[in-house]
Amino acid sequence: MDKKIIGISAIVIVAVIAVGAYYLTTPDDGVVKIGYLAGDYDAALIVANVTGMYKSEGINVNITPYNDDRELITDMASGKVDVAYMDVANVLKYIEKGVPVKIISSSQNGGSGIIVSNHSGVNSINDLRGKVIATPGEDSIQYILFNNYLKKNGISIDDLNVSSHSVSSVNKSIQKGKVDVAVIYEPYVTINQNEGSKLLLNSDALYPNHPNCVMIATDGFISKHPNETRKVVQVHENATKYLNNSTGWVYNKVPMDSVKDPALKRYYFDNVSLVYGLDDDFKHNVDDFMKILVDLGNLKQPIPQEKIFWQGS
Template structure:
């Protein structure tokens, strides 16, 4: 009798364990096997991502990636929907979306530069102050070029807030901006590279302010690496590998701008003339820095509040801290 009871108990325990096993969650994907989904737009300043792939920096980190080209203006939508898990972003363009809950963490600054305000050589516009009362063409009302233009104009004492607007911003597509200037629809342009540098050369324009060469902007990081919140929390090793690879690629570009530009064109990451593209890359500082991006974010967030592009009720310091993640095995600066 006792033997029968023992057999029954063993059977019951076996059934319970089997049922419990059926309800278990699948084993988590190991970081070595994880394939990180990266989104990109194909711009010249995304060179760190291009070189991380072409020069094997991702591979050296043991990181597997799946790279998807995104339509213009869809990067935030893609990462929110989980279609992408990492990317390359302009810091100024990230501030307001992050305040609204964009689910990403910035992991490192990658380089400076990108944005310009341009005017015709014969326009009589020689300074930011000369833009008072003028019309400025921009690609959108929340793009990096308009953010940079507003910051620079405010620093020069030109009103760009809702209560004191001394310039008029008019939206045209990036391809139509040069024609709008040529036809007199606007008096100046706010654009980012490579279209800004190409337009400046083709239409013989002067630079009123350039974030790559004019202080204090030339020392402030414009572009950064980021990962989705879920990657930072659930796969920190993957996030760290991605960040280190992007940093190493950026530092490599600093020493090899001509080869970088040639690879970008030859591998069809970007269009254009490699020699001209290299001349633009050489105006940027490709010395990646975590703290550099952190500091630039704080400066930009406070300025955006001053010009009305970020709600005054947002705690800028708290937003700055919340928007970044630092990993112990990711260096602050790579040269």
């Protein structure tokens, strides 16, 4: 059996047993535990924390970064994390497998792109055969977007030389000639352009306004703490509006280790869509994206909205 399937199945067993048991038996310490995948799309979370927005809403938070979505979802199952920011493809995968979480807000749309070496000779999607192509991995949104775009253009991803690669080091691999093409996410799309690579296709070209990062919470936390759930969603909305309306200085509060240049950081923020809420348009976009996941074999079948979205919005 595939190791990924074994791993996900184990997570489901832990999740179904542990989430309910945790919220029934563990004393409430009054702290909302928030996890996120270390990267770029948690800007609203970071800004909300450093500007005191949680405190203003009377919420005590403990925020923890993670490097792996499986570790994060396992900690949600064990009660170590109540709320998390995660990419929507992985969230849908875990919900299909039975992990008891709900999407409580949108967070980011877009933010992906295809970068090519200036020496690769790649000027269109038809030039990819025979080239070394790097992606963050087969479970990533970038791989899914890429695979879908290829399929629409009559190209099978199986006919290309595609492999997983660390996004943070992909530019060095491009400069050394080890990689010709990289399908990556922000801020690395911007970083690689700044360091000499060229943009072949951005998110809008691959899939306009596609959902990317979402905010989720465990069913146990939602049912036991409905008011706190509403408050963390409100804080996310406030922080997103704060970022979207900023004249620039606030971006320096987002501690992206990979982006030191304030001007470059601002350029990155101009190329992603920071969003909030669960309106009908967003739910429709998730439904459309889910059809792609089914078509590509990432999901077995579409998931009903009531199993995906928080009903308290």
